[in-house]
Amino acid sequence: MRLFKVFLIAIATLVILFPSDVSAQRRKVENMPIYDYSKYHFGFILAVNQMHFAIKPIEGLQYTMFDSIQAGEISADSAMLYSIEHDPTIGFTVGIVGDLRLGNYFNLRFIPSLSFGQRYLDYNILKYRGDSTMFVSIRKDMPSTFVEFPLHIKYKSKRLNNFRAYVLGGLNYRIDLASQAKKKKDAGIVQVKLKRNDLYYELGVGFDFYFEWFKFGTEIKMSYGMFDNLKRENNIYTDGIDKLSSKIWQLSFTFE
Numbered sequence: 458m459r460l461f462k463v464f465l466i467a468i469a470t471l472v473i474l475f476p477s478d479v480s481a482q483r484r485k486v487e488n489m490p491i492y493d494y495s496k497y498h499f500g501f502i503l504a505v506n507q508m509h510f511a512i513k514p515i516e517g518l519q520y521t522m523f524d525s526i527q528a529g530e531i532s533a534d535s536a537m538l539y540s541i542e543h544d545p546t547i548g549f550t551v552g553i554v555g556d557l558r559l560g561n562y563f564n565l566r567f568i569p570s571l572s573f574g575q576r577y578l579d580y581n582i583l584k585y586r587g588d589s590t591m592f593v594s595i596r597k598d599m600p601s602t603f604v605e606f607p608l609h610i611k612y613k614s615k616r617l618n619n620f621r622a623y624v625l626g627g628l629n630y631r632i633d634l635a636s637q638a639k640k641k642k643d644a645g646i647v648q649v650k651l652k653r654n655d656l657y658y659e660l661g662v663g664f665d666f667y668f669e670w671f672k673f674g675t676e677i678k679m680s681y682g683m684f685d686n687l688k689r690e691n692n693i694y695t696d697g698i699d700k701l702s703s704k705i706w707q708l709s710f711t712f713e
Contacts, residue, residue: 485618488667493558493616500554500672500713506705508574508601510543511681513700523693529647531593531693533584538697540581544596548574552605554713564611566625572603574705578649580694597649597694602635607659619667629657629680649695650688655703657682663709674711680704 492498515521518538528536552570559565580595609627636653663676682703689695 487616488619488669489672492667492672493613495558497555497557498713499556500711502550502552502554502568502570502709502711504550504552504570504572504707504709506548506550506572506574506707507545508548508576509545509704509706510576510578511700511702511704512541512543512698514541515697515699518697521697523696527691527693527696528582528584529692531582531584531595533586536582536584536693538580538582538693539592541697542579542581544577544579546575546577548572548601550605550707550709554711556611556713559610562613562615564613566607566609566611566627568605568607568609570603570605570607572601572605572631574603575600578694582693595694597647599649599651600635601633601651603631603633606630609659609661613665616667621665623663623665625659625661625663625676625678627659629659631655631657647690647692647694650690651686652684652688655682655684655686657703657705672711672713674709674713676709676711678707678709680707 521537523536523538525534528534550570550572552568555567555569557565557567576599578597578599580597582593582595584591584593607627607629609625611623611625613621613623615621631654633651633653633655637648637650657680659678659680661676661678663674665672665674680703684702685700686703687695687698687701
């Protein structure tokens, strides 16, 4: 996550400091000189993502006692939840680029995509059974397969030879095909379930490079889920969380 933030700050700094007098630089032969004047064009995207959670515990979590029913699979008379942490993993994304020219510096982009990834929630629990106490650590895996429908406004810098910088922002509606929200409870193994639908706001920065036959782009984007994404089922894993929202970083490569 820290690597993504450093990369994002570096790219944003370059965009901000990008000189306005780029035309004063040495001119080169421009590839695809009329490409950006087309009303619309298409392409595809390949990307790697890193899925995170933003976790807000309930107030007074360390003083909340859960009963034997809520403790469930850890076989305790009662239990206290001391901490909840998340562990992201690397996933990948593929999609189709649709781009509509709105003006010299603005484009509207629609990029329906399919994303795969997985996250973990790590619970540190103090359980009470009879006269004994014991600390236990439980990990819950939460895979996601998103069908995505992002709609972005892209603002481009002035073209310098075969290069442009840009920033973009917009919304992304995601449907999680791997959601277990409608699955019935299992008394043996408790699953932590995510809701199926969520809406994200997104911000990104990137660069376009013009080659002889295609335009190549590299972009980093952050997505923040707007809603609480956790399904509550009266157990220690869900009822200790006040809000669980998604946060996703994505490094993309576009071919248009």
